[in-house]
Amino acid sequence: MDRERLMKMAGAVRTGGKGSMRRKKKAIHRATTTDDKRLQSTLKRIGVNTIPAIEEVNIFKDDAVIQFLNPKVQASIAANTWVVSGSPQTKKLQDILPGIINQLGPDNLDNLRKLAEQFQKQQPPAGAQATQEEDDDEVPELVAGETFETAAEDGHTHTS
Template identity: 80%
Template sequence: MNREKLMKMAGSVRTGGKGTMRRKHKAVHKTTSTDDKRLQSTLKRIGVNTIPAIEEVNIFKDDSIIQFTNPKVQASVAANTWVVSGTPQTKRLQDVLPGVFNQLGADNLDNLKKLAEQFQKQGMAREGGAAAAQEDDDEVPELVAGETFEAAAEEGHATS
């Protein structure tokens, strides 16, 4: 390379005129603050309120749990919106289940049983088999012999 070419290249990276310092690296401007401000203004418009004294939030996914410790929780019942802010940790369901079981209490035990049944059904469905497909069909009730939907609807209108 010759000297003229080097001087030409050096001149193109200057931020000011002749004699000014070359820039060391390109400054990268972060836009997270503007995104955060936009989010906060949207949440304010919805009308979310902070819910105090929540120590832990667990979000159950397929075979893992997203766990927030000491999160900031905001909710708007009218907009059906919940906002959980904090540092999440993703853990396996098997590792966390005993600790979560102690927190649920007796009133949520039925919900935990339903969750376990769904988890088992998903496991059977993944293994494949006609038995799992037949169990899903049990959710739709059978019609009474000799009765149709139209006849039942007419009887309902006649009694009211």
């Protein structure tokens, strides 16, 4: 490289030289742990209590379920605040449905019936699938005077 070009590049980077002012404030790089500490102090101020021995938390959305296995659950009933922390997994309702039926109360069973009706409407009837599968399994009728060997030799196929 050319020395003049190097000097131009170095001059553009230089922020100060001999006798220039020092920085007034040092840039502070915060770690992510400070956010967690601030959150915990805010939760203490609200007055949340840890709820022990919860094995599973399911949060139901329109088309999916957010599932936490062995989460840390904190609650403040007076502030109407629930905190669930842990590693979440997003799953479809059909995947976890058999296992959560015993966890649902009487109010939720009505909602479950409505969901089941919606799923039945989305899926085509079983009879339509069976007839389509039967059509695929049928062997086509033979055309008189043609065999597979002659069709392969001629390079064409005959469809009826």
